[in-house]
Amino acid sequence: MAKISPFAPERLAELPPIDGVRMASCAAGIRYAGRTDLLLALFEPATTVAGVLTQSKTASAAVEWCREHLRHGMARALVVNSGNANAFTGMRGSVAVKETAHAAADVADCLDADVYIASTGVIGEPLEPSKFVARLAELARSATPDGYEAAAQAIMTTDTFPKLATRTCKIDGVDITLNGIAKGAGMIAPDMATMLSFIFTDAAIEPGALHAILAPLVEDSFNAITIDSDTSTSDTVLLFATGTATKRGCPRIANGDDPRLDDFRAALAALMRDLSHQIVKDGEGLTKFVKVTVTGAETKAAARVIAKAIANSPLVKTAIAGEDPNWGRIVMAVGKAGEAADRDKLAIRFGDIEVAKDGEAAPDYVESDAAAYMRGPEIEITVDVGVGAAQDTMWTCDLTKEYIAINADYRS
Amino acid sequence: MAKISPFAPERLAELPPIDGVRMASCAAGIRYAGRTDLLLALFEPATTVAGVLTQSKTASAAVEWCREHLRHGMARALVVNSGNANAFTGMRGSVAVKETAHAAADVADCLDADVYIASTGVIGEPLEPSKFVARLAELARSATPDGYEAAAQAIMTTDTFPKLATRTCKIDGVDITLNGIAKGAGMIAPDMATMLSFIFTDAAIEPGALHAILAPLVEDSFNAITIDSDTSTSDTVLLFATGTATKRGCPRIANGDDPRLDDFRAALAALMRDLSHQIVKDGEGLTKFVKVTVTGAETKAAARVIAKAIANSPLVKTAIAGEDPNWGRIVMAVGKAGEAADRDKLAIRFGDIEVAKDGEAAPDYVESDAAAYMRGPEIEITVDVGVGAAQDTMWTCDLTKEYIAINADYRS
Numbered sequence: 001m002a003k004i005s006p007f008a009p010e011r012l013a014e015l016p017p018i019d020g021v022r023m024a025s026c027a028a029g030i031r032y033a034g035r036t037d038l039l040l041a042l043f044e045p046a047t048t049v050a051g052v053l054t055q056s057k058t059a060s061a062a063v064e065w066c067r068e069h070l071r072h073g074m075a076r077a078l079v080v081n082s083g084n085a086n087a088f089t090g091m092r093g094s095v096a097v098k099e100t101a102h103a104a105a106d107v108a109d110c111l112d113a114d115v116y117i118a119s120t121g122v123i124g125e126p127l128e129p130s131k132f133v134a135r136l137a138e139l140a141r142s143a144t145p146d147g148y149e150a151a152a153q154a155i156m157t158t159d160t161f162p163k164l165a166t167r168t169c170k171i172d173g174v175d176i177t178l179n180g181i182a183k184g185a186g187m188i189a190p191d192m193a194t195m196l197s198f199i200f201t202d203a204a205i206e207p208g209a210l211h212a213i214l215a216p217l218v219e220d221s222f223n224a225i226t227i228d229s230d231t232s233t234s235d236t237v238l239l240f241a242t243g244t245a246t247k248r249g250c251p252r253i254a255n256g257d258d259p260r261l262d263d264f265r266a267a268l269a270a271l272m273r274d275l276s277h278q279i280v281k282d283g284e285g286l287t288k289f290v291k292v293t294v295t296g297a298e299t300k301a302a303a304r305v306i307a308k309a310i311a312n313s314p315l316v317k318t319a320i321a322g323e324d325p326n327w328g329r330i331v332m333a334v335g336k337a338g339e340a341a342d343r344d345k346l347a348i349r350f351g352d353i354e355v356a357k358d359g360e361a362a363p364d365y366v367e368s369d370a371a372a373y374m375r376g377p378e379i380e381i382t383v384d385v386g387v388g389a390a391q392d393t394m395w396t397c398d399l400t401k402e403y404i405a406i407n408a409d410y411r412s
Numbered sequence: 413m414a415k416i417s418p419f420a421p422e423r424l425a426e427l428p429p430i431d432g433v434r435m436a437s438c439a440a441g442i443r444y445a446g447r448t449d450l451l452l453a454l455f456e457p458a459t460t461v462a463g464v465l466t467q468s469k470t471a472s473a474a475v476e477w478c479r480e481h482l483r484h485g486m487a488r489a490l491v492v493n494s495g496n497a498n499a500f501t502g503m504r505g506s507v508a509v510k511e512t513a514h515a516a517a518d519v520a521d522c523l524d525a526d527v528y529i530a531s532t533g534v535i536g537e538p539l540e541p542s543k544f545v546a547r548l549a550e551l552a553r554s555a556t557p558d559g560y561e562a563a564a565q566a567i568m569t570t571d572t573f574p575k576l577a578t579r580t581c582k583i584d585g586v587d588i589t590l591n592g593i594a595k596g597a598g599m600i601a602p603d604m605a606t607m608l609s610f611i612f613t614d615a616a617i618e619p620g621a622l623h624a625i626l627a628p629l630v631e632d633s634f635n636a637i638t639i640d641s642d643t644s645t646s647d648t649v650l651l652f653a654t655g656t657a658t659k660r661g662c663p664r665i666a667n668g669d670d671p672r673l674d675d676f677r678a679a680l681a682a683l684m685r686d687l688s689h690q691i692v693k694d695g696e697g698l699t700k701f702v703k704v705t706v707t708g709a710e711t712k713a714a715a716r717v718i719a720k721a722i723a724n725s726p727l728v729k730t731a732i733a734g735e736d737p738n739w740g741r742i743v744m745a746v747g748k749a750g751e752a753a754d755r756d757k758l759a760i761r762f763g764d765i766e767v768a769k770d771g772e773a774a775p776d777y778v779e780s781d782a783a784a785y786m787r788g789p790e791i792e793i794t795v796d797v798g799v800g801a802a803q804d805t806m807w808t809c810d811l812t813k814e815y816i817a818i819n820a821d822y823r824s
Contacts, residue, residue: 058755080803088743090756090772123740124773228726233747276485280559314640314811315819322820328535331500335470335645343470344502360502361536399726400820407727408734408812
């Protein structure tokens with residue numbers, strides 16, 4: 001059992017019920033005994049859904065199912081299992097997804113196409129849906145509006161704490177709630193883990209508009225984090241909008257650009273950033289939470305490439321683990337990113353400490369100050385590459401011996 | 413002091429003299445006391461040179477100097493120092509390179525433009541050329557044709573063994589020798605290390621032809637290895653051809669496609685592959701030497717991208733360190749590479765063991781067989797992505813706790 005992350009929250013967020021969402025979870029014995037591993041969420045009719053899925057070329061059968069059905073954008077049920085990713089399981093994998101959808105549609109009294117599915121856990125082992133399909137009816141009967149904490153726990157694989165967040169906002173003067181749960185990208189043997197996040201709201205937003213709001217926000221939240229540069233076959237973010245706030249006079253909104261959604265968008269952005277940072281803060285073996293900002297780039301995309309090169313560099317990450325203000329490794333990472341950067345204008349800051357400037361060590365730089373800064377738990381690295389006005393930020397953690405210990409263990 | 417690599421050769425290659433090449437090295441005290449850190453090589457007039465340099469956007473001043481002077485392609489001297497990379501040292505860095513070239517030109521009695529320079533070591537600290545410029549005259553006087561082993565030692569930073577290789581071939585019936593030395597990409601604190609290789613031959617080949625032969629061979633040798641995905645600001649491969657074999661009737665060749673160079677090309681390819689594999693075999697903390705071959709790709713470039721994604725994946729590399737036949741992580745790495753791959757035709761072999769086939773675990777796969785295979789020191793992973801006929805190979809090593817220990821230490 002891995003040590004609890006030093007960044008685990010002292011107290012979990014308490015998520016209020018959202019009208020139109022009920023959920024239940026249970027221990028179906030998919031891989032491990034004695035822990036919950038199956039979640040069923042049920043939604044009112046007229047619930048819309050939008051999603052963003054892994055770009056992996058070896059995506060799992062569940063991801064392919066979601067990709068196909070997100071096109072119609074309506075949802076009545078969500079089934080998530082942990083312990084087995086049902087990825088790289090050939091034709092049997094697709095059959096398992098179809099059987100699961102059909103069984104969930106039965107208990108939710110809806111079309112198979114209204115069921116969304118996510119699986120996380122080990123890759124390449126056949127998933128036997130009979131193990132949990134039989135439990136869906138019982139879960140549907142016991143589903144309640146306050147099952148979020150249990151749900152966040154049921155989708156964990158090797159996360160060391162459940163990830164929950166909630167926000168409120170107004171749409172046209174009506175109070176709206178947003179709840180979200182997530183599980184980490186911590187990829188720990190014996191599981192091939194996955195980033196999953198499910199977000200729920202009582203807002204009434206048409207599928208196209210919902211997607212238009214969700215997709216760009218993924219860029220600066222779940223796509224702006226990296227633990228170890230590896231990408232899962234199953235990464236899934238789904239946003240369900242029950243529309244039940246219409247009972248309280250909330251309008252149903254069809255256009256993602258509608259200014260009445262501004263506050264909703266801001267609340268959703270904050271909630272997604274919160275969940276994504278919780279994922280980083282549960283990275284395997286981490287001791288530091290690291291923010292990497294690149295400024296002065298030609299475009300935001302170029303700034304992202306450079307920030308990612310820094311955030312993924314094993315040499316930068318091990319230096320941070322060693323509390324070493326080794327800014328030469330940051331120069332190296334900027335150089336290897338391949339995007340435009342002016343070596344002779346490059347500037348680097350650790351927190352507020354100016355480390356390098358105009359392409360060489362800053363005149364007033366005192367290494368002991370930077371070394372003291374590196375001993376803190378949260379590290380901010382800012383790099384100006386001196387060629388433009390665009391910027392971007394990535395969040396990551398350090399790379400420690402504990403990461404290796406966790407990931408080099410035998411699969412049991 | 414790092415442990416000697418388990419792959420260090422029992423006996424170093426013995427390099428014969430090459431007519432027209434003399435070298436000497438000394439301890440100039442550039443960073444560490446008690447070890448050699450300065451190499452001077454001198455070449456006969458009419459020696460040609462070709463080179464391949466880092467693509468880093470933050471390349472060092474020495475790399476920029478070489479890039480400029482490789483255009484004329486003639487060489488009389490090579491100066492290499494270890495201990496300080498003279499990278500990210502602003503205007504002072506360029507001045508240091510010019511002073512070094514001028515001093516070397518003085519002792520070699522040649523143009524500054526005929527001097528090539530490489531520096532490896534810590535980034536961002538000014539390099540004081542006076543420290544070693546004064547030693548060049550003495551080195552020139554003591555230079556001998558048999559200084560290769562000492563030279564390979566003088567360019568080491570945190571390499572645990574010197575890297576040497578030699579080959580012979582014939583050009584138009586005349587015996588030709590190729591000698592090469594290299595230092596590793598081992599990027600160990602406190603140094604930002606670098607891949608450097610210098611190759612010497614008595615063949616007579618015009619600069620353009622020499623470059624035409626060298627550049628493509630770098631692709632399948634030095635560019636086909638990865639330790640930790642990081643790219644140095646100073647990577648340099650230089651090939652010097654003295655032309656002294658003309659004294660023994662060897663023709664001077666002006667065209668890289670000349671069939672009389674076929675044997676030379678093959679010998680050079682073998683020598684470069686040998687040196688590049690020695691670099692991998694000295695990767696920090698390694699316990700396994702790993703060959704990753706991707707077949708069935710659309711193009712060689714696509715196969716390279718997929719092979720690199722596998723070879724650089726921290727999860728794949730930690731699994732290998734743990735002797736875990738965790739092929740799910742290989743599926744993941746193929747998926748994240750982004751190149752065309754048919755999930756349902758994917759096949760994976762560890763050595764001769766068929767692990768996965770047609771997108772799922774192979775029917776006859778026995779995990780204990782694969783686990784036994786993973787306990788060997790050299791691991792071959794072959795992945796067929798099922799979309800074409802192109803293939804490519806990368807070489808890498810595993811990722812161990814020792815790597816983290818080495819790289820997370822404070823800079824001293």
